Amino acid sequence: MGLFKMGLFVVLSIITSSAFAAVFTFTAIPDENESQLRTRFEKVATYLETELGVEVKYIPVKSYSAAVTAFRNNQVQLAWFGGLSGVQARRLVPGSEAIAQGDEDQFFQSYFIAHESAQIFPSDSFPNLNGLTFTFGAKGSTSGRLMPEFFIERNLGKKAKDVFKRIGFSGDHSRTIIQVQSGAYQVGAVNYKVWETAVEKGRVDLNKVSVIWRSPTYPDYQWTVREGVNDIFGKNFKQRLTEALLGMDDPALLASFPRRSFVPADNLDYEPIENVAKAVGLID
Incomplete structure (x- = not known):
């Protein structure tokens, strides 16, 4: 292969690789006005991009159900859900996991x-x-x-x-x-x-x-990650993501939630929410 053709091949390979590089996307339930949410979560995207070494994009949604649908359809791989929306999303995508919650979210x-x-x-x-x-x-x-x-x-x-x-x-x-x-x-x-x-x-x-x-306290907000992220973004990606969320310690970023810190979470933490949702008829 001539030098020109070899150079062209390398350039095209780089362009093709970049064009199809996976983008890690996430969303959040719209519990406040859109401008406040965008300010908060675009900062989170920047933080995660630095920590994970991949392109990260925040995708806003118009409703709680739209957040769950985006998660189900793999339009996003991570979501900041409330207790109920997290339960709904994980039921729709088996293998998905709650991985982090605000310290306060244990006693909401x-x-x-x-x-x-x-x-x-x-x-x-x-x-x-x-x-x-x-x-x-x-x-x-x-x-x-x-x-x-x-x-x-x-x-x-x-x-x-x-x-x-x-x-x-x-x-x-x-x-x-x-x-x-x-x-x-x-x-x-x-x-x-x-x-x-x-x-x-x-x-x-x-x-x-x-x-x-x-009210009495109950578990609420959490970060839920979609099953299969390691297959897309590499071995141990879910663990690295979890560590990045738990390690979020920038006072300004935490204040935008507002949370003192993030702590570990798992699906079992939200069984009380699932049981209440069944009791009042919001899920089967």
Whole structure:
């Protein structure tokens, strides 16, 4: 082979190899507004790219169900799921694993919040919500729908549809706060982390809306990796990914979640969520 042809062959080989190099993709449930999520997870993509030595891309989705579908269809290989969406995804893709969770996610909570006009005051006892208007978050949310629905049924002895005069689904926790604060709904259920961050940043008028009940703790958010990533990205890739997530210690990056740190997780941690989802009829 002549030098020219050999050089051309090498160049074409490099171009072809680059064009078909696998890109590691991930997504996250849209539990807050899109701009906040994009800022957070594009930083995560940069971090993982440095740690793993592969191209990493964050793919935003419009709904919790879209995150699960993207995972099922192998459009993403990693996802930041809530408890329920993680259970749903792993049931659809056997062999997939929860590998890391925020330290706080081991002991997560839902807050029930109320507009001042509802005249419901903070208490350790579950409030009487009969006849009020109520908004959940997204239909697939653990902290904004699944667990609140479970606590309503357990404490009031009847289905949510039989408790409230009107029920809504805001779509995400930030909008739940906005809707209750405006009086569009008298009461709502939110992720405690989103509430506390919103209060800290001055986004909540505490003269109009306040926390009236804090739930018992339960496991929630986690990073779930799709089965087969080692076949695509190389031996021990899943282990390296796990170590990268657990080793995420940049204060600014952790604050964007917000989490103190990430700790190990496995599928068994989320059996309580699966059992509750079956009990309230959200999964078979």
